[in-house]
Amino acid sequence: MTLLTSVLAAITATIVWYFCDRRRELKIGFLSLMFWGASLMWFVDAIFEYAELGADYFVPAGSDMLNDFFLGLSVVALGMIIWLVSLLFSDPLGVVRKSLKRQ
Amino acid sequence: MACFIVPAAEAVVTTIVEKSVKSKEMAEKEQTSHADYTSAGKIPFSRKLKWLNQMLWGGSALLAFEHVWHGEVVPFFPFLTAAQDPVSTAEMLHEMSTVGVGMAAVVTLAWAGLAGITHIIEKRPVETVAEKTE
Numbered sequence: 001m002t003l004l005t006s007v008l009a010a011i012t013a014t015i016v017w018y019f020c021d022r023r024r025e026l027k028i029g030f031l032s033l034m035f036w037g038a039s040l041m042w043f044v045d046a047i048f049e050y051a052e053l054g055a056d057y058f059v060p061a062g063s064d065m066l067n068d069f070f071l072g073l074s075v076v077a078l079g080m081i082i083w084l085v086s087l088l089f090s091d092p093l094g095v096v097r098k099s100l101k102r103q
Numbered sequence: 104m105a106c107f108i109v110p111a112a113e114a115v116v117t118t119i120v121e122k123s124v125k126s127k128e129m130a131e132k133e134q135t136s137h138a139d140y141t142s143a144g145k146i147p148f149s150r151k152l153k154w155l156n157q158m159l160w161g162g163s164a165l166l167a168f169e170h171v172w173h174g175e176v177v178p179f180f181p182f183l184t185a186a187q188d189p190v191s192t193a194e195m196l197h198e199m200s201t202v203g204v205g206m207a208a209v210v211t212l213a214w215a216g217l218a219g220i221t222h223i224i225e226k227r228p229v230e231t232v233a234e235k236t237e
Contacts, residue, residue: 002169033154034161040213041110041162041206048202071172075165082164 001065003042005072009079010035025092031083038075104175104185104195107166109203110210114159121156125149145225155214162210 013032017023050057060068088096128147170176175184185195 006165029154030157030161033157034165036213037110037158037160037162037210038165039162040158040210041107041166044205044209045106045202048205071169074172075168078168079161079165082161 001060001068002072002075003039003046005069006035006039006042006075009076010039027083027087027090027092030086031079034079034082035076038079104191104198105170105183106198106203106206107163107170109199110159110207111163111167113207113211114156114163117152117159118156121149121152124152146221151214151218151221154217155211158210158214159207162206166206 010032013028013035017028017032020026020028023029046057091097125147128149167176176182177184181187183195185191
């Protein structure tokens with residue numbers, strides 16, 4: 001479930017990257033690559049788990065699935081926080097600098 | 104257990120390599136005239152390396168969070184719960200050498216594929232949808 005949530009986040013970020021004209025300024029590529037990196041890592045983890053559990057890997061307990069889904073959402077939230085902090089820190093449009101100068 | 108440490112370690116190395124390649128490219132850029140440099144129209148290798156770094160650092164950070172979630176990484180020494188006894192440590196090292204190395208290898212291979220596809224796209228002439236419909 002965590003893998004699935006991460007892959008969906010990566011696909012969404014990639015689609016936004018493709019269609020958004022301000023992809024560079026908004027650092028959408030970074031967000032997309034971060035989720036793809038995590039997805040690939042969880043995919044490898046899933047392969048090893050499948051090798052160990054076999055078909056049981058695809059029938060997780062309800063509570064495990066819920067926990068994994070909750071974890072997946074938290075991972076997406078954390079990824080977005082990292083991206084947002086990076087965006088505000090680099091401040092490509094100078095919004096943060098302007099607002100700080102005004103104060 | 105601690106599989107994310109392997110891609111994180113690779114990220115440290117590739118970040119150093121990226122900085123080194125970037126400084127070399129900057130030196131080359133200063134020597135070559137601006138017109139010659141931009142006419143090449145190629146994505147610098149340092150930028151491609153940055154993609155790998157972003158995948159490795161981002162992925163490792165999110166996986167580290169997962170390990171915190173599962174109680175495998177703790178905020179006190181030795182930081183990894185598996186490092187508290189020799190049996191768990193051996194298990195952790197085995198996981199790092201299998202799953203961790205696999206993770207680093209798959210991310211690197213995916214990046215190599217991405218860099219290869221980019222190289223092919225760079226050779227194609229730029230044609231947008233608007234131009235096609237005209």
